[in-house]
Amino acid sequence: MAGEPVNVNEFEELARKVLPKIYYDFFSGGAEDQYTLKQNIEAFRRITIRPRILVDVSKIDMSTIILGHKTSAPIIVAPTSSHQLAHPEGEVATARGAAACNVIMGVAFTSTCTMEEVASSCKAVRFIQTFAFKREITANMVQRAERNGFRAIILTADTPRLGRKEADIKNKMIAPPFKNFEGLISTEAVSDKGSNVEAYAAETLDPSFCWKDIAWLKSITKLPILIKGVLTGEDATKAIEAGVAGIIVSNHGARQLDYTPATISVLEEVVHAVQGKVPVLLDGGIRRGTDIFKALALGAKAVLIGRPVIYGLGAKGETGVKQVIEMLKNELERTMALAGCRTVDDITRSHVNTETERLLCRM
Numbered sequence: 120m121a122g123e124p125v126n127v128n129e130f131e132e133l134a135r136k137v138l139p140k141i142y143y144d145f146f147s148g149g150a151e152d153q154y155t156l157k158q159n160i161e162a163f164r165r166i167t168i169r170p171r172i173l174v175d176v177s178k179i180d181m182s183t184i185i186l187g188h189k190t191s192a193p194i195i196v197a198p199t200s201s202h203q204l205a206h207p208e209g210e211v212a213t214a215r216g217a218a219a220c221n222v223i224m225g226v227a228f229t230s231t232c233t234m235e236e237v238a239s240s241c242k243a244v245r246f247i248q249t250f251a252f253k254r255e256i257t258a259n260m261v262q263r264a265e266r267n268g269f270r271a272i273i274l275t276a277d278t279p280r281l282g283r284k285e286a287d288i289k290n291k292m293i294a295p296p297f298k299n300f301e302g303l304i305s306t307e308a309v310s311d312k313g314s315n316v317e318a319y320a321a322e323t324l325d326p327s328f329c330w331k332d333i334a335w336l337k338s339i340t341k342l343p344i345l346i347k348g349v350l351t352g353e354d355a356t357k358a359i360e361a362g363v364a365g366i367i368v369s370n371h372g373a374r375q376l377d378y379t380p381a382t383i384s385v386l387e388e389v390v391h392a393v394q395g396k397v398p399v400l401l402d403g404g405i406r407r408g409t410d411i412f413k414a415l416a417l418g419a420k421a422v423l424i425g426r427p428v429i430y431g432l433g434a435k436g437e438t439g440v441k442q443v444i445e446m447l448k449n450e451l452e453r454t455m456a457l458a459g460c461r462t463v464d465d466i467t468r469s470h471v472n473t474e475t476e477r478l479l480c481r482m
């Protein structure tokens with residue numbers, strides 16, 4: 120690739136060149152056969168857009184409101200761990216990039232900067248992401264999130280234990296220190312087991328956590344809870360019954376259970392089950408503004424962006440994060456104009472054809 124990147128895939132190329140192979144493999148990899156990893160991207164390609172012409176598109180407004188927070192575009196930085204493996208400034212640089220673009224920043228509890236460091240470094244609206252951790256860890260996270268002005272909790276519910284990423288096993292990938300755990304788990308216990316991600320997981324996760332425990336989480340916080348990892352209508356219904364404030368359709372960037380479907384292909388099932396009661400968000404495989412448009416057309420309120428943001432960070436630090444988000448925003452803006460949609464609410468189901476509809480020869 121010559122010159123500056125012109126799309127987010129080219130940022131991946133840049134990151135691959137500058138990052139040590141072991142870290143690039145960690146960021147890019149998926150579970151086992153990586154079937155779902157490929158599908159997350161491919162499934163977007165099978166959806167086509169049905170544009171409308173001769174609409175006044177002299178002004179395009181991409182802004183939207185997510186859990187009461189106005190953002191410049193329906194884009195959220197997905198919570199991903201270990202940003203200091205991509206760049207020394209880690210999550211602080213990512214959050215500043217998000218703030219500069221006026222989009223919401225998801226911060227993983229397994230971040231390499233502490234949640235306090237991220238909170239004090241930028242004005243971005245921030246959501247904290249947690250796993251089904253042991254209760255004492257969750258209680259600590261909640262107190263700190265509330266004290267540090269985080270606006271929501273993202274409960275990632277697809278990780279009762281870790282998925283198997285074979286590149287990390289081959290590379291003998293060692294987890295960086297996850298500073299938020301300091302004082303909460305014994306560091307000896309982690310290093311005794313080889314200081315790897317598996318050891319952290321064994322030390323911190325509670326695999327017995329289930330639907331009824333959401334009532335407990337709700338009882339210890341006033342923050343709204345978004346549940347991340349929903350892939351079926353059945354679970355969406357349970358999530359609504361449990362009283363969550365929003366649902367994130369996600370297969371964890373294909374890093375947990377392989378052979379789950381591409382997220383975009385199950386979005387409508389979830390949206391139908393939710394019946395508009397709470398916002399439905401989606402992540403997995405978003406690499407273009409057209410992907411964001413398709414997700415919105417199929418009922419998502421917004422999308423989360425995982426790897427492209429990390430590649431931006433790895434390639435150029437805070438500037439790279441900003442450029443990746445701006446690229447996606449610019450692409451969405453152009454897509455909306457060319458498809459005849461002035462606002463995000465103008466993007467409707469009739470603006471896309473799914474694969475099934477195409478096979479039925481509507482197009």
Ligand SMILES: Cc1cc2nc3c(=O)[nH]c(=O)nc-3n(C[C@H](O)[C@H](O)[C@H](O)COP(=O)(O)O)c2cc1C
Nearest residue numbers: 146197198199200227275371372402403404425426
């Ligand atoms: C390197 C990496 C680390 C991640 N860490 C977390 C995490 O700590 N918590 C979490 O809920 N999801 C985590 N995810 C999943 C993302 O939140 C998101 O679901 C996924 O990256 C979206 O897919 P995309 O990378 O194709 O955009 C991680 C993903 C990657 C690539």
Ligand SMILES: CC(C)CC(=O)C(=O)O
Nearest residue numbers: 200229281316320371374
């Ligand atoms: C520390 C890990 C559990 C972070 C994660 O969710 C991932 O790498 O996919």
